Every structure is written in C-alpha cells, then in structure tokens.
Amino acid sequence: VIHVARNSTDVAVSYFRFSKHAFIFETVPDFHIFLERFLAGKVLASSWFDHIRGWYAYRVDYNILFLTYEEMKK
Numbered sequence: 001v002i003h004v005a006r007n008s009t010d011v012a013v014s015y016f017r018f019s020k021h022a023f024i025f026e027t028v029p030d031f032h033i034f035l036e037r038f039l040a041g042k043v044l045a046s047s048w049f050d051h052i053r054g055w056y057a058y059r060v061d062y063n064i065l066f067l068t069y070e071e072m073k074k
Helices: 008-019 031-040 048-057 069-073
Strands: 002-005 065-068
Touching: 002 048, 002 069, 008 031, 008 048, 065 069
Parallel strands: 002 065
Antiparallel strands: none
C-alpha cells in the first residue's frame, strides 16, 4: 500500500476553499473559525490528524509505504 499524505496546511486551505462550493459542507465564512474546527476534527471528514496517525501506526504491519507529497517531489 502506498499512502501519500498532504501537508496539513494545504489540506486545511483546500478544504476551506472547496467547502464554499460544495453543498454537502457547512459554509463557514471565516477561515480562522474553520481552522479551529479543522484542528479539533469537527469537520465532515473528521480529524485529518487521526487519519494520518491511523495509517502511520500500521505502516510496518501492513507494509505501507508512507510518503508525503514533498518527499515525492524530491
């Protein structure tokens, strides 16, 4: 399994911008409010940090190659 993780800042900014155009997301007019919710895991997809930690914890057990986008660019 290859897991490519994005930088948390990139994820938060992309999520905020995308949420303005997708009807399934709650519209949050201020990025600072959105960022507080994102960091607390109170967004539609739950916590980005829990997602990364969950995959990373099993990287050896399931032979998961864990990369970041920045590592791939190098």
